[in-house]
Amino acid sequence: MHRQYYGSIIDGKELPAGRAAVMDSIDPATGEVLAHIQRADQAIVDEAVASSERAVPAWRDADGAERGRAMLRLADLIMQNMDLLAYLESVDNGKPLREAQGDVRLAAGYYAYYGGVADKIHGETVPLGPGFHSYTRVEPYGVTAHIVPWNAALQQTARGVAPAIAGGNTAVVKPAEDTSMAVVEFARLAIEAGIPPGVVNVVTGLGDEAGARLVQHPGVRRIAFTGSVPTGQSVLRASATHLSPVTLELGGKSPNIVFADADLDAAAVGSLAAINFNAGQVCMAGSRLLVHSSVHDEFVERLAALDRQVGLGRGLDNPDMGPITTEKQYRKILDYLEIGRAEGAEAVVGGGAAHVDGLESGRFVQPTVFVNVRNDMRIAKEEIFGPVLSVIPFDDEDEAVSIANDTPYGLTAGLWTTDLSRAHRVAARIDAGQVSVNNYFAGGIRTPFGGYKMSGFGREKGPDAVYHYLQTKTVSIQL
Numbered sequence: 001m002h003r004q005y006y007g008s009i010i011d012g013k014e015l016p017a018g019r020a021a022v023m024d025s026i027d028p029a030t031g032e033v034l035a036h037i038q039r040a041d042q043a044i045v046d047e048a049v050a051s052s053e054r055a056v057p058a059w060r061d062a063d064g065a066e067r068g069r070a071m072l073r074l075a076d077l078i079m080q081n082m083d084l085l086a087y088l089e090s091v092d093n094g095k096p097l098r099e100a101q102g103d104v105r106l107a108a109g110y111y112a113y114y115g116g117v118a119d120k121i122h123g124e125t126v127p128l129g130p131g132f133h134s135y136t137r138v139e140p141y142g143v144t145a146h147i148v149p150w151n152a153a154l155q156q157t158a159r160g161v162a163p164a165i166a167g168g169n170t171a172v173v174k175p176a177e178d179t180s181m182a183v184v185e186f187a188r189l190a191i192e193a194g195i196p197p198g199v200v201n202v203v204t205g206l207g208d209e210a211g212a213r214l215v216q217h218p219g220v221r222r223i224a225f226t227g228s229v230p231t232g233q234s235v236l237r238a239s240a241t242h243l244s245p246v247t248l249e250l251g252g253k254s255p256n257i258v259f260a261d262a263d264l265d266a267a268a269v270g271s272l273a274a275i276n277f278n279a280g281q282v283c284m285a286g287s288r289l290l291v292h293s294s295v296h297d298e299f300v301e302r303l304a305a306l307d308r309q310v311g312l313g314r315g316l317d318n319p320d321m322g323p324i325t326t327e328k329q330y331r332k333i334l335d336y337l338e339i340g341r342a343e344g345a346e347a348v349v350g351g352g353a354a355h356v357d358g359l360e361s362g363r364f365v366q367p368t369v370f371v372n373v374r375n376d377m378r379i380a381k382e383e384i385f386g387p388v389l390s391v392i393p394f395d396d397e398d399e400a401v402s403i404a405n406d407t408p409y410g411l412t413a414g415l416w417t418t419d420l421s422r423a424h425r426v427a428a429r430i431d432a433g434q435v436s437v438n439n440y441f442a443g444g445i446r447t448p449f450g451g452y453k454m455s456g457f458g459r460e461k462g463p464d465a466v467y468h469y470l471q472t473k474t475v476s477i478q479l
């Protein structure tokens, strides 16, 4: 179902292979080359930004309801193309088909949600007293840049692009080099939906080439970056050149806390989902599991028993868990498994690369649970971005909160407890942008999302996200 070549989409047209060098997109389950992806150079990025600049006036001045209708058509088209888009995300990223289908639904959901917001955006009047009329206008920035990571390309693109274009901005998207195919197809669907050419452009290419040029481009007036901390810092430095506001959605080392009064069956299943979903390649993965010492051993046994049943395979075959998306990430996870052992942690399940019959060249890792972990070990401090869980015992609520907050990150946290007062008390004390109780992935498009501390700043999702892509102008008149 995939094509052999995917190029940048500018003004609604895909640039031909001859325009620039290409790079390979690899199937992580087989190691085979899936397709060639255009490696956009500076000229292509400049062309994309110029096209998006040209598209600004008409899109900005269009009636909000018209923008919204086009976005709703796009949402429908994404759903109609579920088979193609989910297939592309699954083979490119390696994730199980049902997870890829979930990503497609989520992407469509973003365009529908913010399409519904597009005609409800307005300023307010300010009572300056008799003789004055003062009001605010909310105006788009113009061209926005969206730098997207490889773990969920289509839905991470939608998370930024949907609120941006709902508010009358245009968007240039730079997907990660390893997972560009579905994003290119999405830009084609935007044209089919009647979104004018240039409102959504895509430049495929390398981070330090196409990505770096895009965030330094003087025509880009607002940046949404999702990815690692070091790259986020470099994007922030680049944004200083033209003072473009930035949203940084970065990594995490999220605590997931199991109290002794929790429903332990639900907590075991939920805690493993929190680390094994998308093979742990999730920014909000619950990678530090804090368990009350009175239930620690019993709980670890439950986790190990469940993890031993996890089946690995090619994403399209809908296994419990797919391969690791990139070679670099695969090596990194295997390194951390070694580091954990060297630090004195013990893998009660997993602990190494996994062999899958018929997929000998695939990049598979065994889901792993480490015990004997201290919070000052590297496996507890650093983001691994793989199916590797570090279990740390605690004796009381204060200690749990103290361990949970003893991290440079602050993206999300999970709590498992049947004590309602404890749930509210601890949620308030955790330094994270999102706390979920008794369901690690509770939340969605309607709930604001973003980081504390080194997990970044700015909030995506929720109705307010559209205002992050708008700037306020005050008009005051003496009558």
Ligand code: NAD
Pocket: 147, 148, 149, 150, 151, 156, 174, 175, 176, 177, 205, 206, 207, 208, 210, 211, 212, 213, 215, 226, 227, 228, 229, 231, 232, 234, 235, 248, 249, 250, 251, 252, 282, 283, 284, 383, 385, 411
């Ligand atoms: P990464 O930082 O390596 O790359 C992210 C994107 O930045 C890619 O498109 C890459 O090409 C681009 N890039 C690289 N160098 C650049 C530069 N100098 N200028 C501009 N763009 C550049 O991250 P990754 O490995 O693709 O993704 C994994 C990371 O992303 C993890 O840390 C994960 O936690 C984080 N992440 C965060 C969220 C969130 O919402 N907070 C969501 C998903 C992933």
